[in-house]
Amino acid sequence: MENNIAIKARNISKTFKISEDSHNTVKHRLFNLFNPPRTKYVPAVKSMTLEIMKGECIGLLGRNGCGKSTLVKLLAGVYPTDSGYININGSTMLMNLGVGMSHELTARENIYVSGSVLGLKIKEIDAIFDEIVAFAELEGFIDTKIKFYSSGMVARLGFSIAVNAGADIMFLDEIFAVGDAKFQEKAVKVFESSWIKGKTVILVSHSLEVIRQYCNRAAFLKNGELKYIGDTEEAIALYLKDNEIIVKSESAEPVVAEEALTAAALSA
Numbered sequence: 435m436e437n438n439i440a441i442k443a444r445n446i447s448k449t450f451k452i453s454e455d456s457h458n459t460v461k462h463r464l465f466n467l468f469n470p471p472r473t474k475y476v477p478a479v480k481s482m483t484l485e486i487m488k489g490e491c492i493g494l495l496g497r498n499g500c501g502k503s504t505l506v507k508l509l510a511g512v513y514p515t516d517s518g519y520i521n522i523n524g525s526t527m528l529m530n531l532g533v534g535m536s537h538e539l540t541a542r543e544n545i546y547v548s549g550s551v552l553g554l555k556i557k558e559i560d561a562i563f564d565e566i567v568a569f570a571e572l573e574g575f576i577d578t579k580i581k582f583y584s585s586g587m588v589a590r591l592g593f594s595i596a597v598n599a600g601a602d603i604m605f606l607d608e609i610f611a612v613g614d615a616k617f618q619e620k621a622v623k624v625f626e627s628s629w630i631k632g633k634t635v636i637l638v639s640h641s642l643e644v645i646r647q648y649c650n651r652a653a654f655l656k657n658g659e660l661k662y663i664g665d666t667e668e669a670i671a672l673y674l675k676d677n678e679i680i681v682k683s684e685s686a687e688p689v690v691a692e693e694a695l696t697a698a699a700l701s702a
């Protein structure tokens with residue numbers, strides 16, 4: 435792979451198989467012996483091809499359920515693809531609500547495991563350990579299993595590991611939507627500092643403000659398809675257009691649905 439390319443994905447797809455089992459009780463199961471649960475297939479990512487250069491910050495836009503998180507998990511290697519291939523040039527870290535961390539381990543143990551996965555030696559992790567804990571503001575909980583943490587605390591730990599251990603390619607899934615206001619402010623400050631310089635960032639966010647501010651390119655997804663990747667403003671325009679559901683009011687005048695207004699307000 436060329437040295438300036440961070441991620442190369444060709445025709446990648448992912449379909450989930452869901453069992454629609456509504457027979458939860460013994461009675462239901464007995465009465466429905468000859469009516470087995472139906473299987474449903476959800477094509478979350480449909481044959482996507484994309485290339486991301488080193489040092490780029492790419493925004494992923496699209497309505498709920500369009501496949502953003504699934505795409506990020508495929509690229510980060512959390513899920514195997516059903517078809518196609520992905521080449522990754524560098525160490526990766528996915529940050530969303532605790533993905534990549536073991537809930538049965540303490541924060542201390544998770545820091546060492548994640549650090550090792552990112553290619554750090556034990557001594558290197560020792561050197562940044564205190565910084566990770568301090569940045570995450572988890573001093574009092576460092577030997578507590580993270581299954582007892584709130585989702586915001588898990589997100590803070592993940593963000594702190596990523597900031598201090600520093601993977602080459604960062605997948606940030608709605609990181610500005612987790613943590614409390616104080617931590618969000620801190621996350622934004624880190625983002626605005628030189629932290630992301632030189633790193634490749636794939637950013638999932640419903641905040642057009644965030645996408646506009648940090649991304650040099652953006653992608654627009656719809657129903658599992660990559661409809662567009664390129665100019666950030668163009669991707670935002672496509673996303674806004676997709677949110678403009680025209681509904682008929684009683685006076686037969688078309689009105690813009692609430693969702694479109696919210697999206698427009700966010701971008702204002």
Ligand SMILES: Nc1ncnc2c1ncn2[C@@H]1O[C@H](COP(=O)(O)OP(=O)(O)OP(=O)(O)O)[C@@H](O)[C@H]1O
Nearest residue numbers: 450452476478496497498499500501502503504505
């Ligand atoms: N683990 C899973 N098992 C089964 N179906 C899944 C799984 N993860 C996602 N899906 C389905 O795949 C589709 C895409 O989901 P995905 O989470 O990738 O969307 P998204 O664009 O990230 O949505 P949101 O903006 O709400 O986070 C949805 O229909 C979802 O129900």
